Amino acid sequence: MIDAPPQTDVNVSQARPGPRETIGLYHAIALCVGVVIGAGIFRVPSIVAAASPNGAVFLCAWLAGGLLSIAGALCYAELASAFPSAGGDYSFLRRAYGRPVAFLYGWARLSVIQNGSLAILAYIFGDYLAALWPLGPYGSPLYAGVLIGFLTLLNWRGLRTGAGTQLWLTVLEVAGICAVIVAGFLVAPQAPVPSPGAQTDAVGLVLVFVLLAYGGWSEVVYVSAELRQARRRIAKVLIVSLAIVTLLYLLLNLSLLRAFGLQGIAQSEAVAFALMDRWPAGGAIISLIVAIAAVTSANATAITGARSAYALGGDFPRLGWMGQWNGERGTPANALLLQGVLALIIIGVSAFDRHFFQSAVEYTAPVFWFFLSLVGVALFVLRWREPGTERPFRVPLYPFLPGLFCATSVFLLISSIIYTGPAALVGVSVLLAGAVLLPFLAKGGGA
Numbered sequence: 001m002i003d004a005p006p007q008t009d010v011n012v013s014q015a016r017p018g019p020r021e022t023i024g025l026y027h028a029i030a031l032c033v034g035v036v037i038g039a040g041i042f043r044v045p046s047i048v049a050a051a052s053p054n055g056a057v058f059l060c061a062w063l064a065g066g067l068l069s070i071a072g073a074l075c076y077a078e079l080a081s082a083f084p085s086a087g088g089d090y091s092f093l094r095r096a097y098g099r100p101v102a103f104l105y106g107w108a109r110l111s112v113i114q115n116g117s118l119a120i121l122a123y124i125f126g127d128y129l130a131a132l133w134p135l136g137p138y139g140s141p142l143y144a145g146v147l148i149g150f151l152t153l154l155n156w157r158g159l160r161t162g163a164g165t166q167l168w169l170t171v172l173e174v175a176g177i178c179a180v181i182v183a184g185f186l187v188a189p190q191a192p193v194p195s196p197g198a199q200t201d202a203v204g205l206v207l208v209f210v211l212l213a214y215g216g217w218s219e220v221v222y223v224s225a226e227l228r229q230a231r232r233r234i235a236k237v238l239i240v241s242l243a244i245v246t247l248l249y250l251l252l253n254l255s256l257l258r259a260f261g262l263q264g265i266a267q268s269e270a271v272a273f274a275l276m277d278r279w280p281a282g283g284a285i286i287s288l289i290v291a292i293a294a295v296t297s298a299n300a301t302a303i304t305g306a307r308s309a310y311a312l313g314g315d316f317p318r319l320g321w322m323g324q325w326n327g328e329r330g331t332p333a334n335a336l337l338l339q340g341v342l343a344l345i346i347i348g349v350s351a352f353d354r355h356f357f358q359s360a361v362e363y364t365a366p367v368f369w370f371f372l373s374l375v376g377v378a379l380f381v382l383r384w385r386e387p388g389t390e391r392p393f394r395v396p397l398y399p400f401l402p403g404l405f406c407a408t409s410v411f412l413l414i415s416s417i418i419y420t421g422p423a424a425l426v427g428v429s430v431l432l433a434g435a436v437l438l439p440f441l442a443k444g445g446g447a
Contacts, residue, residue: 017325017326017327018086018225018325018327019086019225019226019307019325019330020226020330021225021226021227021228021229021230022159022160022226022228022330023159023160023163023223023226023227023228024227024228025227025228025233025236025237026167027163027164027166027167028163028220028223028227028233028237029237029240029241029244030163030166030167030169030170030171031163031166031170031219031220031223031300031303031304032217032219032220032237032238032241032242032300033170033173033174033241033244033245034166034169034170034173034296034297034299034300035216035217035219035220035296035297035300035301035304036214036215036216036217036241036242036245037173037174037177037245037248037293037296037297038121038216038293038294038296038297039121039124039290039293039294039297040212040213041177041213041249041252041293042270042271042272042273042286042290042293043269043270044209044210044212044213045252045253045256045265045271046265046266046267046268046269046271047205047209048061048062048206048209048210049262049263049265049266050266051205051206051209052206052262054262055257055261055262057206058253058257058262058265059250059253059254059257061206061207061210062210062246062249062250062253063246063250064207064210065207065210065211065213065214065246065249066214066242066243066245066246066249066250067246068207068211068214068404068405068408069211069214069217069242069245069246070238070239070242070243070246071401071404071405071408072217072218072376072405072408072409073217073218073235073238073239073241073242074235074238074239074395074396074401075375075376075379075395075401075402075405076217076218076221076238076375077234077235077238077239077393077395078235078379078391078393078394078395079092079221079375079378079379079382080221080224080230080234081230081231081232081234081235081391081392081393082231082382082389082390082391082392083095083382083389084224084225084227084230084231084234085224085225085311086222086223086224086225086226086307086310086311086332087222087307087308087310087311087314087315088218088219088221088222088224088304088307088308088311089105089218089221089308089371089372089375090102090105090106090109090308090311090312090315091311092375092378092382093105093371093374093375093378094315095378095382096374096377096378096381096382096385097374097378097381099315099442100438100442101374102315103312103315103316103434103438103441103442104431104434104435104438105371105374106308106309106311106312106315107312107430107431107433107434107437107438108364108367108368108371108427108430108431108434109305109308109309110308110309110312110342111430111433111434112364112427112430113364113367113368114301114304114305114308114309114339115305115339115342115343115346116346116364117301117305118148118298118301118302118305118339118343119144119148119343119346119347119350121294121295121297121298121301122143122144122145122147122148122294122298122343122347123140123141123144123347123350124290124291124294125143125144125147125291125294125295125298126139126140126141126142126143126144126147127140128287128288128290128291128294129143129291130143131287132284132287132288138351141347141348141350141351144347145344145347145348147295147298148298148340148343148344148347149340149344151295151298151299151302151340152302152336152337152339152340154299155299155302155303155306155331155336156329156331156333156336156337157329157331158329158330158331159223159226159303159330159331160330162299162302162303162331163223163303165299166296166299166300166303169292169295169296169299170296172292172296173289173292173293173296174244174248176288176289176292176293177248177252177289177293178248179285179289180252180255180272180275180276180286180289181248181251181252181255182255183255183275183276183278183279183282184252184254184255184256184258184259184275185255185258185259187259187275187278189258189259189260189261190259190260190261190264205415205419207411207412208412208415208416208419211408211412213249214242214245214249216297216300217238217241217242217245218372218375219300219301219304220234220237220238220241220304221234222303222304222307222308223303223304223307226330231392231393232392232393234393235393256271256272256275259275260274260275272286272290273286302336302339302340305339306331306332306335306336306339307332307335309322309332309335309338309339310322310323310324310325310332310335311323313334313335316441316442318440318441318443319441321334322334322335322338323335359423359426362420363420363423363424363425363426363427364426364427364430365416365419365420365424365427366413366416366417366420366424366427367427367428367430367431369409369410369412369413369416370413372409372412373406373409373410373413376402376405376406376409377406379395379402380399380402383398
């Protein structure tokens with residue numbers, strides 16, 4: 001069994017219901033794989049190809065992205081094995097830097113990042129379903145709203161139900177990607193397209209977009225308190241999951257490279273659709289594959305997002321209703337319902353101005369990478385501050401790999417600021433709003 005967390009952690013005390021070890025290894029891997037492989041993998045290859053000077057660099061970028069993600073996952077594995085908690089990043093930041101820093105992260109995640117991402121994933125599902133079965137001008141938001149409601153109720157029933165669904169969704173998603181890979185190797189290669197050469201100022205962005213496609217693997221730590229034998233298994237979950245994703249990404253991009261060539265990929269914003277459209281009913285099949293990918297990521301996002309809200313509520317008495325755990329269902333029921341309502345509000349408003357919320361989520365990227373960098377540094381802080389804490393898993397090649405993870409996160413932080421420009425102020429505004437609320441919410445809480 002997992003040791004009881006110390007009183008300084010964000011978990012509620014043993015006197016009240018809290019997370020229990022309920023899910024197994026395969027369900028955790030499905031959660032991790034499913035949240036990483038989203039609809040973005042069908043769009044990002046063209047961006048990466050446009051910035052790559054040749055096919056070898058294009059493929060090496062995808063391999064490098066997988067290896068860098070595994071390096072980061074090893075850091076998270078040490079933190080999660082030492083401090084398993086439903087709070088995930090929030091718990092690590094709180095333990096290393098205190099409640100104010102952790103609150104700002106939890107606030108940004110609750111107010112924009114997580115719920116906005118959930119809404120966008122639901123919209124992607126709605127777009128592709130509306131293309132197959134139109135429901136009029138508001139078909140996409142209607143489908144998206146139904147999906148949010150369904151996933152909220154599904155996970156409200158309990159983690160076993162949500163994780164079981166996630167397992168089958170991930171199997172379908174991986175099968176769909178494998179179908180695209182096979183199609184790429186079977187079709188006749190397209191005639192080579194003259195190459196204008198990659199822009200030298202764009203080559204540096206290759207890694208940014210590749211790691212964007214690998215993003216989300218850290219979400220699995222939010223269920224570390226509910227994973228059976230988590231301290232021993234969390235490293236295996238992260239490494240196996242990212243190995244699967246890396247292999248799929250390499251094979252997918254290799255098949256696209258064979259079918260279209262580097263410039264053919266770069267000149268098509270929907271290269272997977274162009275590939276599958278060569279086959280009978282291929283357009284409908286790829287639409288279903290993308291819709292399934294969106295649902296798979298959305299379900300995983302719903303599971304992990306609610307747990308970060310639960311951790312935030314458990315740490316601040318004035319948000320205590322968010323930190324209540326339904327012991328009978330084994331789920332943070334109130335946090336799930338709040339998350340669903342916020343996502344539905346975003347979908348409702350964005351039905352009239354969709355770009356605003358999508359941009360808001362994208363513009364919080366600098367905030368996300370800033371806090372991810374702090375998590376990497378937290379590994380060093382906690383090794384120094386708590387040397388006696390049992391660490392069933394330790395990062396190999398310490399301090400090189402944690403240093404590499406921190407350097408990569410800082411690079412992506414700087415790159416995301418350059419990429420978003422003045423719009424990055426949206427993320428800063430979110431943090432400032434949280435800083436204003438913090439003194440009020442902190443009253444009556446612990447240090």
